[in-house]
Amino acid sequence: MFDTSALIDVGKELERLAPSNVYPEAMYRSSIGRYYYACYHASKSLCIRNADWDNKDKSSHKAVASALRKKNRFLASMLDDLRLLREHADYHVWRCKELVTDDRHHPRCDCDWDPDTRSNCAKASNIAKWIADELKKSRSQAP
Numbered sequence: 001m002f003d004t005s006a007l008i009d010v011g012k013e014l015e016r017l018a019p020s021n022v023y024p025e026a027m028y029r030s031s032i033g034r035y036y037y038a039c040y041h042a043s044k045s046l047c048i049r050n051a052d053w054d055n056k057d058k059s060s061h062k063a064v065a066s067a068l069r070k071k072n073r074f075l076a077s078m079l080d081d082l083r084l085l086r087e088h089a090d091y092h093v094w095r096c097k098e099l100v101t102d103d104r105h106h107p108r109c110d111c112d113w114d115p116d117t118r119s120n121c122a123k124a125s126n127i128a129k130w131i132a133d134e135l136k137k138s139r140s141q142a143p
């Protein structure tokens with residue numbers, strides 16, 4: 001099985017290389033996605049039975065978040081934040097509300113995330129590192 005914890009390292013590498021890349025924002029946005037998926041898969045392997053992994057309803061992002069919430073509410077809320085950051089990075093390619101001066105300008109992003117993608121990437125990195133450490137502790141404490 002592919003070791004999804006490598007996705008955190010890939011996220012870090014994308015983040016590290018972003019400033020010198022010709023597409024820094026794309027690199028930061030991609031990095032955020034790698035951080036989220038590393039944590040999503042780690043949470044999934046902790047909370048979802050292997051037999052259910054192919055079941056789209058039982059292993060969806062929503063199902064994993066819900067199963068994680070039953071084990072650790074705070075951890076689940078951090079994974080939710082990371083998912084929202086990932087959705088913002090992947091789907092909200094328009095300008096953030098802070099940068100839009102004309103109300104008629106559409107579309108615009110109404111999220112409360114920082115308009116600076118680099119800052120959001122640093123936030124995602126910190127959350128992912130924290131989640132990965134917590135999940136590691138959970139696994140080592142499991143019977």
Ligand SMILES: [Zn+2]
Nearest residue numbers: 088092109111
């Ligand atoms: Zn947004």
